[in-house]
Amino acid sequence: MSNEHIDEVSGISTTGHEWDGIRELNNPLPRWWITTFYITILWAIGYTIAYPAWPMLSSATKGVIGYSSRNDVKNELAAAEIAKGKYVAAVQSKTVVEIAADDALREFAGAAGGAAFKVNCVQCHGSGAQGSSGFPNLNDDDWLWGGSAEQIQQTITHGIRFSSDPDTRQSEMPAFRDIITADQIRKVSAYVASLSGPVQDESLVEPGAKVFAENCVACHGENAKGNKEFGAPDLTDAIWLYGSGEASIAAQVRAPRQGVMPAWGGRLGDTKVKELAVYIHSLGGGE
Amino acid sequence: MLDNIQVERLEAEAVNSAKTRQPLYAARKKIFPKRASGSFRRFKWLVMAITLGIYYLTPWLRWDRGPFAPDQAVLIDLANRRFYFFFIEIWPQEFYYVAGLLVMAGIGLFLVTSTVGRAWCGYTCPQTVWVDLFLVVERAIEGDRNARMKLDAGPWAARKLVLRVSKHAIWLVIGAATGGAWIFYFADAPTLIREVFTGTAAPIAYITIAVLTATTYTFGGLMREQVCTYMCPWPRIQAAMLDENSLTVTYNDWRGEPRSRHAKKVLAAGQPVGDCVDCNACVAVCPMGIDIRDGQQLECITCALCIDACDGVMDKLGKERGLISYATLSDYNANMAVATAGGSCSVNPSLVRTDGGVFSDRLAHFHLRKIFRPRTFVYMGAWSAIGLALLYSLLTRDRLDVSVLHDRNPQFVTLSDGSIRNGYTVKLLNMIPEPRTIVVTMQGLQRAEMNVVGIDLPADRSFAIAVEPDRLKMLKIFVRQPAEQLKGQAQTFKFRVEDKASFEVDEYTATFNAPEILR
Numbered sequence: 097m098s099n100e101h102i103d104e105v106s107g108i109s110t111t112g113h114e115w116d117g118i119r120e121l122n123n124p125l126p127r128w129w130i131t132t133f134y135i136t137i138l139w140a141i142g143y144t145i146a147y148p149a150w151p152m153l154s155s156a157t158k159g160v161i162g163y164s165s166r167n168d169v170k171n172e173l174a175a176a177e178i179a180k181g182k183y184v185a186a187v188q189s190k191t192v193v194e195i196a197a198d199d200a201l202r203e204f205a206g207a208a209g210g211a212a213f214k215v216n217c218v219q220c221h222g223s224g225a226q227g228s229s230g231f232p233n234l235n236d237d238d239w240l241w242g243g244s245a246e247q248i249q250q251t252i253t254h255g256i257r258f259s260s261d262p263d264t265r266q267s268e269m270p271a272f273r274d275i276i277t278a279d280q281i282r283k284v285s286a287y288v289a290s291l292s293g294p295v296q297d298e299s300l301v302e303p304g305a306k307v308f309a310e311n312c313v314a315c316h317g318e319n320a321k322g323n324k325e326f327g328a329p330d331l332t333d334a335i336w337l338y339g340s341g342e343a344s345i346a347a348q349v350r351a352p353r354q355g356v357m358p359a360w361g362g363r364l365g366d367t368k369v370k371e372l373a374v375y376i377h378s379l380g381g382g383e
Numbered sequence: 384m385l386d387n388i389q390v391e392r393l394e395a396e397a398v399n400s401a402k403t404r405q406p407l408y409a410a411r412k413k414i415f416p417k418r419a420s421g422s423f424r425r426f427k428w429l430v431m432a433i434t435l436g437i438y439y440l441t442p443w444l445r446w447d448r449g450p451f452a453p454d455q456a457v458l459i460d461l462a463n464r465r466f467y468f469f470f471i472e473i474w475p476q477e478f479y480y481v482a483g484l485l486v487m488a489g490i491g492l493f494l495v496t497s498t499v500g501r502a503w504c505g506y507t508c509p510q511t512v513w514v515d516l517f518l519v520v521e522r523a524i525e526g527d528r529n530a531r532m533k534l535d536a537g538p539w540a541a542r543k544l545v546l547r548v549s550k551h552a553i554w555l556v557i558g559a560a561t562g563g564a565w566i567f568y569f570a571d572a573p574t575l576i577r578e579v580f581t582g583t584a585a586p587i588a589y590i591t592i593a594v595l596t597a598t599t600y601t602f603g604g605l606m607r608e609q610v611c612t613y614m615c616p617w618p619r620i621q622a623a624m625l626d627e628n629s630l631t632v633t634y635n636d637w638r639g640e641p642r643s644r645h646a647k648k649v650l651a652a653g654q655p656v657g658d659c660v661d662c663n664a665c666v667a668v669c670p671m672g673i674d675i676r677d678g679q680q681l682e683c684i685t686c687a688l689c690i691d692a693c694d695g696v697m698d699k700l701g702k703e704r705g706l707i708s709y710a711t712l713s714d715y716n717a718n719m720a721v722a723t724a725g726g727s728c729s730v731n732p733s734l735v736r737t738d739g740g741v742f743s744d745r746l747a748h749f750h751l752r753k754i755f756r757p758r759t760f761v762y763m764g765a766w767s768a769i770g771l772a773l774l775y776s777l778l779t780r781d782r783l784d785v786s787v788l789h790d791r792n793p794q795f796v797t798l799s800d801g802s803i804r805n806g807y808t809v810k811l812l813n814m815i816p817e818p819r820t821i822v823v824t825m826q827g828l829q830r831a832e833m834n835v836v837g838i839d840l841p842a843d844r845s846f847a848i849a850v851e852p853d854r855l856k857m858l859k860i861f862v863r864q865p866a867e868q869l870k871g872q873a874q875t876f877k878f879r880v881e882d883k884a885s886f887e888v889d890e891y892t893a894t895f896n897a898p899e900i901l902r
Contacts, residue, residue: 123409126613128606130408199837224792235796235804292801333799334866378836380796380806380861 180204184367192245192373196382202374209375212368216360225379229339230355235379238335240327241265243383247324249373253361256327261359267326269352272311280307285346291320291332295342413535414608414672416518417528417664421691430506431515439560442567446470451852452816459569465853471777472853474814483773487766494762496624498754499709500631504617504684510610511684513561513603514670517554524550528667554604555596562595608671611684618681626712628753632685633710634665634676637722638742640730642676657732658706664696665689665707675707703742710749717747783821783887784812785880794896801866803897809858811880813850819882822847823858827876828895831864862895869897 101110103121110119144150148164150157158164183204187195195201213225220231227233232240241251251265258264272281287304289295308320315328322330329337337355338348361369376382444456446469453460458467466473466481473480495502504511525531525546534543566588567575578584579592602610611618625631639659643649649656659676666674668688673680675689693707721743722730735743790806798804813819824845825833832842836859840846850856862876874895881888 125408126609127408127410128609129613202837222793224790226793226796233793233796235793235806236798238799330799334797334801335799378859380804380836381798 187370188367192249192370192377195370195374196245196377202378205371205374206378208368209371209373212364212372213375216364217372220357225376230337230353232337232355233335234376235381236335237381237383238330238333239324239381239383240322240329240337242324243377243381245373245377245382248376248382249369251357252364252369252372252376253359253366255359256357257354258356258359261361264359265327267315267328268354269315269328271351273350276307276311281346281349282342284308284312285342285349288320288331288345289340289342292334292340411609412672414670415528415531415535416670416672416688417667417692418522419668419688419691421694423687423691427506427515427686427688431512434507434509434512435516439564442564442572448472448816451818453571455571457568458571461569472814472816474812477780480773480777483769487769487773490762490766490769493624494759494766496621497626497629497758497762500625500629501617501621501683501685504611504621505686508684510602510615511670511686513557513599514607516557517603517607518670520553520557521550524553551600551604554600558596558599558603559592561599562592565595566591608682611671612682626758627716628711628713628756630709630711630749631679632675632683632687632690632707633679633715634707635705635710635715635718636676637715637718637730638732638735639676639706640732655731655733657730658697658700658702660696660700662696664692668692711753714747714749721745781887781889782814783819783880783882783885783889784814785823785878785889785891786810786812787878787891787893789894789896795898797898798863802863803866803869803895804861804863805895807860807862807878807893809860809878809891811848811850811856811858813852813854813856816853818852819850819884820847821850821856822881822883823860824879824881825862825876826879826890828862828864828868828874830868831862831876831895833860833862835860864895864897872897872899 101112101119102108103110103119106121108121108123111122113120144157145159146161146163147159148156149159183201186198186201187205187208190198190201195205213221214223217225221227221234222231225234232238237243239247241247241256254261254263254265256265257267276284283300283304284307285304286295286297286300287308290298290301290304295301308316309318312320315326316322316331317328320331322328334340336344338344338353360372364372441457442455445454446456446467447454448467452472453467455467456469458465460467464475471480492503521531525534534546537543563576563579566579566584570588575584575588579588606614636657636659639657641649641655641657642659642661643656644661646656646660663674665676666672666689668691669675670686670688671682671684673682675683687709690707690709694704697704697706718735719730720726722732722735724731724734735746737743787810788808790808794805796804796806809823811821811823813821822845825831832844833846834840834842835846835848838846838848838858842863848856848858874897875892876895878891878893879888880890
């Protein structure tokens with residue numbers, strides 16, 4: 097540093113760098129600052145020994161205090177399990193009706209059921225349980241197999257027309273194209289459509305009613321209100337699973353589509369099914 | 384022979400040659416502030432008593448809020464997300480009051496600094512107050528400046544050891560008390576103090592006490608002026624806050640210079656001599672260890688103790704007080720112009736005095752009206768405007784609130800009789816610590832009815848519900864409208880909530896959605 101430059105005003109040497117005539121004073125750092133700096137270096141070394149840090153070929157050093165973020169998550173999850181333990185126990189021991197009647201339990205089971213619904217049910221029933229053609233809307237008040245919490249639980253547990261579950265909900269509407277004539281199908285479709293709205297040809301309604309009385313009342317009932325024992329839909333309301341209108345009704349009479357829902361009891365377990373039932377029952381249409 | 388050999392002499396020097404070697408760090412120069420006495424010192428005692436009193440005693444003040452809220456006057460209840468300040472209770476969504484107060488504190492700092500300089504630094508900054516407190520302890524145990532300097536230079540004898548250990552022990556106790564007082568703002572103080580001493584308080588309480596003990600002890604006892612000089616940003620910002628009309632602690636060299644310790648001798652020699660007798664009293668009392676006679680500087684926190692020290696000396700000498708005083712730059716410059724005859728000579732004290740020895744009436748003096756200038760008016764205006772806006776908003780704020788979330792998935796549901804149903808999550812906020820009965824009414828949508836999930840009420844257009852004190856009640860409400868009443872895809876209506884006892888009302892305008900094509 098033979099070219100050392102001393103600042104005239106302060107008498108302190110400069111760093112020797114110059115920018116447009118401005119030089120920087122080479123003031124020493126305060127001792128506490130430099131001490132703190134060294135302490136942070138020591139801290140960093142200690143930290144990399146204590147915690148997982150140094151990258152190796154296939155993994156990294158584990159750290160001597162054995163910390164891992166996965167263990168943290170595991171502990172937090174375990175703590176969460178313990179925290180919700182009393183609710184889970186209550187859901188296990190109580191019936192769905194009892195759960196739905198208890199504010200705290202309904203909230204817990206509803207939230208848990210909502211989460212399970214998002215995983216298992218949305219593929220068919222939609223993310224808002226609004227359903228679509230062929231897949232029932234679970235928000236409304238029209239239920240094929242019953243809308244009480246217990247009936248919903250039964251449906252989820254054993255499914256609908258799910259052949260590998262002996263207790264599954266079972267029914268089958270015959271294909272009427274093999275039983276009655278196309279003309280009769282046209283007439284009975286007009287009659288069914290007339291129960292919930294206007295039809296194009298009023299003259300078909302009267303003969304249609306006769307066809308209905310001969311062929312349909314066994315399941316759908318004399319007043320066409322349906323029967324939840326067989327999952328026979330109410331034909332007088334505004335809700336149509338396979339579409340409304342004479343053409344859609346005629347198609348369903350000719351060759352009915354029959355929805356299948358798997359049994360979830362074995363897969364999800366009794367507690368999860370109860371939670372799902374409470375959730376679905378709370379969507380607004382529960383009976 | 385050797386004389387003939389020419390060896391080139393190179394310009395080179397070892398990089399670590401003793402001639403140019405610089406220390407990597409500078410050790411702190413020890414400061415032993417002498418006890419000052421005078422009006423500013425008394426004022427500082429008062430400020431210290433008030434600020435420390437507020438800090439240590441506030442958590443113990445009680446305020447009756449009835450059986451449903453804590454009775455601590457000032458409480459930051461993080462667990463329940465409430466902030467209590469005497470008659471004010473703040474919910475998390477009302478945090479803008481705190482933000483507003485912080486803005487006011489910022490503008491207040493600008494206002495104070497532009498008028499009386501770094502008064503915050505010199506009188507009320509916690510660093511200043513606690514350093515002052517720690518110095519009281521230091522003086523009580525080790526004596527005043529000279530005794531402390533002697534003790535510090537002396538060998539580590541038994542007496543020095545005892546004095547030092549007891550000083551640091553008391554500092555640590557003050558630190559622990561400071562940390563201890565802090566935690567009482569966050570929980571019921573009488574309960575917490577019992578828990579702290581029986582070892583049953585939460586770990587975070589002990590951690591907080593430990594951290595604040597360490598910082599109080601380190602900053603107040605060990606680092607002191609270095610915190611202000613090196614760590615605090617305010618000394619850097621102040622330059623932008625001060626102007627030529629701001630009061631700062633000033634050494635008036637227009638009457639002090641040329642300083643001399645032998646005034647009589649110099650006068651006898653026929654040379655000018657100023658009022659400063661170079662006694663260094665101002666340097667000895669300075670907690671920052673600086674010499675105010677070097678001019679306004681970054682380190683100066685304007686605690687004004689040098690004014691007290693100098694005034695004492697001037698009194699003894701029978702001269703006017705105010706050789707060091709609060710003065711503005713413009714006054715100082717005007718007086719310097721007088722003393723130097725407009726800059727044509729060095730300071731000549733005879734120019735500022737009349738022949739009779741009293742000050743010339745050409746000298747400028749600070750006048751209170753200098754505080755009132757456009758800049759301070761702007762600060763004052765902004766400060767009061769925010770303050771009034773906060774006050775207005777505080778006095779007129781809702782203590783009953785309703786907010787509504789419309790179900791989006793699905794937006795509407797067609798029911799079997801063809802009517803349309805919409806779902807809403809309605810949140811009722813009872814923001815007072817008393818239970819209330821709230822009446823929820825639907826306005827608009829004739830013939831529409833609502834029912835509430837989990838509450839067995841007949842479908843109606845109005846219902847009453849009990850809401851717990853100081854709590855939010857969340858309701859799931861279904862609104863059902865007959866098909867023939869529907870008018871378009873989206874209709875608006877109101878949820879009106881009312882407390883029949885206090886006549887408080889709040890409303891929320893919600894939307895009712897329906898399908899595009901109705902059968």
